[in-house]
Amino acid sequence: MKVPVTEYLEIDLERELWLCRRCGHEVGPARQAYKEGLLVYARDPAEIHKPILDPALYEFTFAPDGKWISILEYYCPDCGVMMETEYLPIGHPPLNDMQFDLDALKAQWSGREPLTEAELAGPDPVGMSQHHHSHKQKHEHGGR
Amino acid sequence: MGKVEKPGQAVREQALIDQFLADNVLFLGPDPEIMHEHDIAPIAELEREAMRRESDPAVLALIRDRLQAGANEAFEMLEQMGAAPGAKWGDLITGVYTASGDLAVSSAGGVLIFASLVHHPVKFINKYWTTDTSVGVRPGDAFIHNDARYGNIHNTDQSMMLPIFHDGRLVAWAGATVHEGENGAIEPGGMPSLAEQVYEEGLKMSPFKIVENYELKKDLVTFLQNSVREPKLQYEDLKVKLFVCRRIEERVKSAIEEFGLDAVVSALRGGLEDTKKEVSRRVSAWPDGTVRSMIIADGTLRENCLIKINLALTKKGDELIFDFRGSSPEFANRANNTLLSSLKGMLCQLFLVFVWPDLPRNQAVFAPIRVITDDKSALHSSYTTPNAQSMMTFFPAFTAGQQAVAKFLYGCPEKFTKVIAPWHNMIHTFIYGGITQHGEMVGNLCADLNGMGGGAHADRDGEHAVAPIFAPMADLGEQEMNEEEVPFIQIVSKKLMKDNQAFGKYRGGQGYEMIASSLGSPLWGFMCSCIGSKIPSTPGLFGGYSSPTYPLCKIKGADVFEVWKTEPQKFEFSIPRLMNERPFKGASYTSHHSGLQFEIANRGDLYMITQGSGGGYGDVLERDPELVIRDLEEELISHETARDIYRVVYNPETLLLDRAATEAARAAERKARKARGLPYKAFLKQWATEEPPPHLPYYGSWGEDRSTIYAGPFAGVPRARMNAAAIQPVYMPNPKDVKIAELERRIQMLERGASV
Ligand SMILES: [Zn+2]
Helix, strand or coil, X not given: CEEECCCCEEEECCCCEEEECXXXXXXXXCCCCHHHHXXXXXXXXXXHCCCCXXXXXXXXXXXXXCCCEEEEEEECCCCCCEXXXXXXXXXXXCCCCEEECHXXXXXXXXXXXXXXXXXXXXXXCCCCCCCCCCHHHHHHCCXX | CCCCCCCXXXXXXXXXXXXXXXXXXXXXXXXXXXXXXXXXXXXXXHHHHHHXXXXXXXXXXXXXXXXXXXXXXXXXXXXXXXXXXXXHCCCEEEEEEECCCCEEEECCCCCHHHHHCCHHHHHHHHHHHCCCCCCCCCCCCEEEECXXXXXXXXXXXXXXXXXXXXXXXXXEEEEEEEECCCCCCCCCCCCCCCCCCHHHCCCCCCCEEEEECCEECHHHHHHHHHCCCCHHHHHHHHHHHHHHHHHHHHHHHHHHHHHCHHHHHXXXXXXXXXXXXXXXXXXHCCCCEEEEEEEEEEECCCCEEEEEEEEEEEEECCEEEEECCCCCEXXXXXXXXXXXXXXXXXXXXXXXXXXXXXXXXXXXXCCCEEEECCCCECCECCXXXXXXXXXXXXXXXXXXXXXHHHHHHCCCXXXXXXXXXXXXXXXXXCEEEEECCCCCEEEEECHHHHCCCCCCECCCCCCCCCCCCCCCCCCCCCHHHHHHHCCEEEEEEEEEXXXXXXXXXXXXCCCEEEEEEXXXXXXXXXXXXXXXXXXXXXXXXXCCCCCCCCCEEEEECCCHHHHHHHCHHHCCCCHHHHHHHCCCCCCEEEEECCEEEEEECCECCEEEEECCCCCCECCHHHCCHHHHHHHHHCCCCCHHHHHHHCCCCECCCCCCECHXXXXXXXXXXXXXXXXXXXXXXXXXXXHCCCCCCCCCCEEEEECCEEEEEEEECECCECCXXXXXXXXXXXXXXXXXXXXXXXHHHHHHHHHCCCCC
């Protein structure tokens, strides 16, 4: 079973691997940080958040200060999808942001079926939804 | 020493000492036992009996709905009758508490942070004033409170609490809390950022009795009126809150009459217990593990610096633990400190609004969740540190939580909302003070803080300027109505600024531009209180980018109302054009961080700010090119953004999309990423440092080690390193002294003939 964890990452429970959800690339062992298997690029934040006010005239321009932070962009080494962005003070080690308990995950998913894209995105709040929960979900949660 | 003691004597002496101390308490400060507990109270005998006698779920549900309708009705009344601008746009909450003081039913709308905060003062009253012969709690009494140290967000919010009796027995409490604004602080409007001590933050009301026999005590009301800049508002809203509490009392009493006391008590307690159980059940469905997140708050509102908010969110079984250790130390003389109870209130709101909006509105939603902090950190500040601008640290803490929760939720089959990127988290608005066109002194704020951009969803864009981070439903109010009461106009209002967008596969909801100018007042001024001018306050999710950063812009010395008479063509309804083209001769054009302390604004001076964008979701190269074209059509983005960020190819004249060329451009960019990206380990070697680089004024832990806390360097004060278990509060120099020192240095150099 492959369990999606983010838009771009899933965990292959049997093989205990992080996989790219776009190209299937084996990112690395699921008991380690997924970031270790990715490409990283430290970007000057003003390249993305460009100054709206003229930087020759003003210190504060709507662009972040590249002397204080960089944007760390994480790419899949195979398909090049940008899996994560991390805004960090210059030199700050990246966070090990997701450490899931694989054994607990296996136990939890032993009775579950894979989720659809719509189920991954989540429902509209109760009372606003045009759709009903799938039969599968109803069954699983005792027809809540 | 050397004295022979008989057994028993020591025990008797200790008992005497204990009794003496209990009878002679010098000062009833905030009770740590009450303030550190956010779980529901232990079940009372009355409740146990009631639940045994009445447990029919149909009856209990009926009563809960009845009380919910009562709370909503009271909310409506308060919103319609309240005089505070905050009341008019829904910055308030009403509710029913159990006799022990747990908030069991709160109004569906309004500021849900209060939902797990305003129970503390009720518990204080129960513990200390009920048995105190000089105070007492009797039918017809009501109490008032605003001091965050006894349970609140900050002291601009005032709560009234009214005990409800049945057959002479306390059976519940009614409560109403409103963001009143003015509170007599060092700056007008109730949220001073200039305050360097708690004593400069204005009225600090510990819970006290202000109503007897359902009547406001005039002597106390007069004292309160003398303590604030808006005496009429203070009086009017006390009356309104009392009236609203009485309506809630009426609803509770009529429910008791119809269903019996047991049923009502059982419904209140049962609702709390059911909610707590349901939260644990829902948490169980999340994956076990730890998700980490950090946000840098880029200032104190007086100066820019890097204030770390550090979160490790751990879920195991049905337990959920927010661990904020390693965050910045508290600031001894800045108002951006958060009390632990306020932090919990904000986190509770995360679940009530963004994760489980279907759950009953009560404090049990947060009961099973634990919070760990370092003592004397910016998220667990001490009694003596100012806290009027606690939002500047607890909003980023919320955002860290929102980002972390999304990583647990995405793959979880049981969800009750969409997965979203962080909501914009800063209150871009004008706080104002001065003399109105009607000759009255006021101090308050504009509702525009409610226009925060929504975070991008996992399957669609975020909504523009939709709602504040702290309330699911709130209004912006009518600007035209404001202008009848206060002497300034919004020359530009609700105009979306191009490229003020968090980019992503789905973009964040954008915020709008505001240009304000005073008119018709002998004395008027503005304040602003946001961070996020150098480092974005609101990150994206799963590869989405953050919001931009936001400056405060000013044009002073050119009366715009005169410009309109003589050269109206020179005016542009756009911050970038006014600031970049500088059309008015002789005026000063400046941009700043958006922590503005109260400043006199002359007629026709322009104060300009922008509402913030919610975070973006996903890789920009996956954004549907049609959506990029739509954003171009709606003038939400520039051609540069469409080309350089989203890599979309189209005819700039007709906006006709070239799909094949777009695919090729995106494939080229993916290839470029692979060429410029370094393998993680190689990257780490050239990127990571052991300590914060010397040029960063950095506050908090660095990297994985949470035990060493750094502070500084700042303005000549060298960097301090301390143990997280023994944090020393940070003392910041006066920004004016910092500026004077810098100017003196330059004068010295000029006198020596050196170039500066
Ligand atoms: Zn891939």
